[in-house]
Amino acid sequence: MTLADALAIIMxxxxxxxxxxxxxxxxxxxxxxxxxxxxxxxxxxxxxASSIGxxxxxxxxxxxxxxxxxxxxxLMNMGTLATIAVAAPRNLLHxxxxxxxxxxxxxxxxxxxxxxxxxxxxxAGYAWVGRVETPAELTEQVAAFLAKEGPAFLxxxxxxxxxxxxxPRIPFTPVQMTARVRRxxxxxx
Amino acid sequence: xxxxxxxxxxxxLTAGIDFATGVPCSLVGPVxxxxxxxxxxxxxxxxxxALGVAAGAYLGGKLPMVxxxxxxxxxxxNALASLHLLYEMPCLVLVTWRxxxxxxxxxxxxxxxxxxRLLDLFGVPWRAPEPDALASDVAWAGERLRATRKPVALVxxxxxxxxxx
Numbered sequence: 001m002t003l004a005d006a007l008a009i010i011m012x013x014x015x016x017x018x019x020x021x022x023x024x025x026x027x028x029x030x031x032x033x034x035x036x037x038x039x040x041x042x043x044x045x046x047x048x049a050s051s052i053g054x055x056x057x058x059x060x061x062x063x064x065x066x067x068x069x070x071x072x073x074x075l076m077n078m079g080t081l082a083t084i085a086v087a088a089p090r091n092l093l094h095x096x097x098x099x100x101x102x103x104x105x106x107x108x109x110x111x112x113x114x115x116x117x118x119x120x121x122x123x124a125g126y127a128w129v130g131r132v133e134t135p136a137e138l139t140e141q142v143a144a145f146l147a148k149e150g151p152a153f154l155x156x157x158x159x160x161x162x163x164x165x166x167x168p169r170i171p172f173t174p175v176q177m178t179a180r181v182r183r184x185x186x187x188x189x
Numbered sequence: 190x191x192x193x194x195x196x197x198x199x200x201x202l203t204a205g206i207d208f209a210t211g212v213p214c215s216l217v218g219p220v221x222x223x224x225x226x227x228x229x230x231x232x233x234x235x236x237x238x239a240l241g242v243a244a245g246a247y248l249g250g251k252l253p254m255v256x257x258x259x260x261x262x263x264x265x266x267n268a269l270a271s272l273h274l275l276y277e278m279p280c281l282v283l284v285t286w287r288x289x290x291x292x293x294x295x296x297x298x299x300x301x302x303x304x305x306r307l308l309d310l311f312g313v314p315w316r317a318p319e320p321d322a323l324a325s326d327v328a329w330a331g332e333r334l335r336a337t338r339k340p341v342a343l344v345x346x347x348x349x350x351x352x353x354x
Contacts, residue, residue, distance in 0.1 A: 018248075018249075040248060042272075043271070043275075044270070044271020044275060045237075045241065045267060045268050045271045045272040046267075047241075048238060048240070048241030048268060048272065050241075051238040051239075051240075051241025051242045051244075051245065052241045052242070052244050052245040052248070052272075053245060054231075054241075054242050054245060055210075055241065055242035055244060055245020055246040055248070055249065056245040056246070056248050056249045057245070057249075058208070058231060058242070058245070059208060059246035059248070059249025059250055059251040060249030063249070077238055079234030079238060080233070080234065080241075082234060083232075083234055083238065083242075174275045174276040174277070175276060177276065178248070178338075182247075182248055185250065186250065187247075187248065187249060188250065
């Protein structure tokens with residue numbers, strides 16, 4: 001199961017959730033799979049997708065928030081796993097697509113094949129933690145996961161995809177993205 | 190004489206700043222305590238993560254503040270460059286000035302010396318108010334945040350909120 005395969009299972013099930021997509025290939029793959037006005041595509045600030053998701057969840061407590069993260073990003077900002085667990089936003093769902101590699105920079109190995117990030121999230125204190133490794137498991141669990149009370153963490157074990165980017169570059173400027181996400185979330189312009 | 194933390198938080202709310210996160214410094218201890226008392230403070234583990242939380246809060250309709258020691262300004266540079274400045278997200282950075290005038294513990298001296306130039310280099314407008322200018326500088330910061338949609342810094346010198354150094 002590649003990132004594209006996993007997103008093909010998850011993204012059609014989303015409705016009006018705010019999405020925060022980590023930088024690099026993740027944002028491009030998510031944009032290619034399903035764009036929405038409430039999707040924030042992070043193009044820099046590696047590591048901070050989870051923090052941004054927490055901020056939206058706190059600032060907008062009536063909106064469900066889905067963070068689409070990668071193992072490299074989670075490893076870079078493991079402290080925020082603890083912050084999220086303690087802040088305990090019920091409206092925050094955190095998905096980590098784990099290929100044990102920095103896919104966007106050429107597939108260099110990370111250490112998530114030896115440090116299980118779902119176990120880290122569980123130790124931090126997420127209200128619910130799950131792990132899936134096959135398309136069948138993901139298909140079976142995705143609807144229940146998206147209905148969970150947060151903070152919930154789902155690790156989706158994936159394989160490196162084919163060489164090259166998994167989707168187009170984001171066509172919006174960063175400033176346009178800020179404005180459209182705020183509009184979608186009902187923030188004053 | 191130190192500026193009362195409750196009056197400072199009142200001035201933040203008047204300026205529209207309604208969400209705070211950050212990492213502590215002793216120079217702003219009373220401010221964090223007052224923010225916590227009012228349920229406005231969401232502590233983070235690192236200053237760049239706090240900037241990420243602030244960015245999300247802004248997307249959700251808040252006008253955020255991040256509290257940090259200037260040691261954390263170094264940690265924050267990529268978030269400022271590739272998140273707040275790039276996406277035009279306003280954020281009040283309340284940053285303490287450890288190492289000011291070379292009088293502090295050794296770990297603060299380099300950042301204490303370069304911080305003003307660092308803020309200028311990143312294009313972050315800043316003021317380092319005396320107590321009698323603090324309320325008007327908070328109002329200035331609020332106006333700049335709305336007008337520019339970019340970070341603005343208030344630099345906290347020793348003695349602004351605390352009587353000990």
